Amino acid sequence: MNDTTQTLNNDSSNLMLFAATSEEAGRFGEQLQRLGQDASLACAGGIAAAIAWSRNNPPPQVLLVDIDGDAMPLQSLAELGAVCDPACHIVAIGSKQDVDLYRNLLHSGVFDYLAKPVTLDLLAATLGRARAGQATSHGARSGRTIAVSGASGGCGVSTVVAGLAQILSLDRHMASAVVDFDRHNGDQSLLLGYEGDAGLAGALSSGEIDSRLLQRAMGQINERLHLLAQAPTLRPEQNFSAEHLLFLGANLCHMFNQVIWDLPAGRPHGTLDVLAHAQTRILLTDLTVQDARNLHRLLREIGDESDGQHLLVVANAARGNQAGVVERSQFEDFIERRIDLQLPHAGSALAGSLLTGSLNLNGAPALQLALQDLADLATGHTPKRTTVATSNLLSRLKRVLNRQAA
Known part of the structure; x- marks a missing residue:
């Protein structure tokens, strides 16, 4: 057993993973099990499920989320970060191998980005660094x-x-x-x-x-x-x-x-x-x-x-x-x-x-x-009530203009 695996075995309750599909959740669950974790910590639903779960549960120490299929991953990750305290290390997973995406993710406070397929040793090393707080130069969030x-x-x-x-x-x-x-x-x-x-x-x-x-x-x-x-x-x-x-x-x-x-x-x-x-x-x-x-x-x-x-x-x-x-x-x-x-x-x-x-x-x-x-x-x-009021005002203005044009 290596040092990384020993670190991971300390507290499985401080880890959650949200894969894009049920099939991928099953594969990640097998990897977590090999690292001494509970396979049930890997769930399906991607970043949307991670946001919904985080609103009702204390944030784990490490939260892995699959951003595949999300049209605006940076905006969704910002929403996820708002409901997880800065001590929670968010690790993004995705299929894109894009330098600009990687830089943008780190600048937004994501701890790291793992391109698929995620091997067992890469997953173990990333979780070990996250548990030890060894972030990259940009991968640290602050309140x-x-x-x-x-x-x-x-x-x-x-x-x-x-x-x-x-x-x-x-x-x-x-x-x-x-x-x-x-x-x-x-x-x-x-x-x-x-x-x-x-x-x-x-x-x-x-x-x-x-x-x-x-x-x-x-x-x-x-x-x-x-x-x-x-x-x-x-x-x-x-x-x-x-x-x-x-x-x-x-x-x-x-x-x-x-x-x-x-x-x-x-x-x-x-x-x-x-x-x-x-x-x-x-x-x-x-x-x-x-x-x-x-x-x-x-x-x-x-x-x-x-x-x-x-x-x-x-x-x-x-x-x-x-x-x-x-x-x-x-x-x-x-x-x-x-x-x-x-x-x-x-x-x-x-x-x-x-x-x-x-x-x-x-x-x-x-x-x-x-x-x-x-x-x-x-x-x-933007205040929600202000947005609604502005929308209603614009709608009334459009109706007036349409009546005048008719």
Whole structure:
């Protein structure tokens, strides 16, 4: 027995293979059996079956998918990657022997591409490298950082973060993490229904960050959502550098698809560094003169989207219909930027849900729909409701034009 086979025998539950046809699944099953694995780990259905399976099961360490027969394999692999955390190594299998395809697959984050026929020694060597994490120069996927902050306190940042986390993990089936960086008055444990230490204090004070220890220290909210937080304290330690904080964020992005930071409006040490490096920055504001001033100053500090970082300005009526609200157009003129999304006021429905458990968005359906749109925008997708509305508008316009032409 060689070293590769010994490695593969350690944990068969961390491997799944989806072949294009039942016949090929049978052949791959025989090969897996020869490597000491269960033949039933090889299934038919190709990449479509892999996506459907991954939405309802924890991702394995190694996922092999046959892309034969798929008209848009790169798009399908991107969809598969969205429901598998970055620690899952995706290996593509196909009949094409094309250098450009191979390069595109590796650039998209696929661990490796195996051209058919896949021999037993090639399969064993690839699985061994994947288990050991020995990726090619491009074959490594990384998650994304979504930093959420407010123009001032009371803009509903923590509620929006918790709502986004629930939607991304439960509705979008994405492996997600929430970092509650409000170390004075953090609310994420309450909003997400978690009790106990969630590892943030230890991660910030530790000299080295080990991904395995970090994941064990984090609080698990559901199968696809973890929390990194600490018990609120009036005098939190500031014994960490900006580099250490960013290294923590990078480690989280190797563990989860979406890492959502709840950043206090008071801008404690490290907050601006996270905002400066996040792939998506969401800034919540109320339409008041004070928030317009604060937001204008913050936008000048963190920069625009010229470096490829997505910026979303979201108006949130967290305080209800209070006095002092200015017109949206005036607000946009002052901050020199348009508002991307407006969230409706949820009233007391959300606070009432916390008396019986975690945040329940079902009590505020209008806010829930708006947060679904925000989740799409934050992850680079077109909001489904916006698409439908645009389609309906175009359809009505076409009907009017057709009637005029008749």
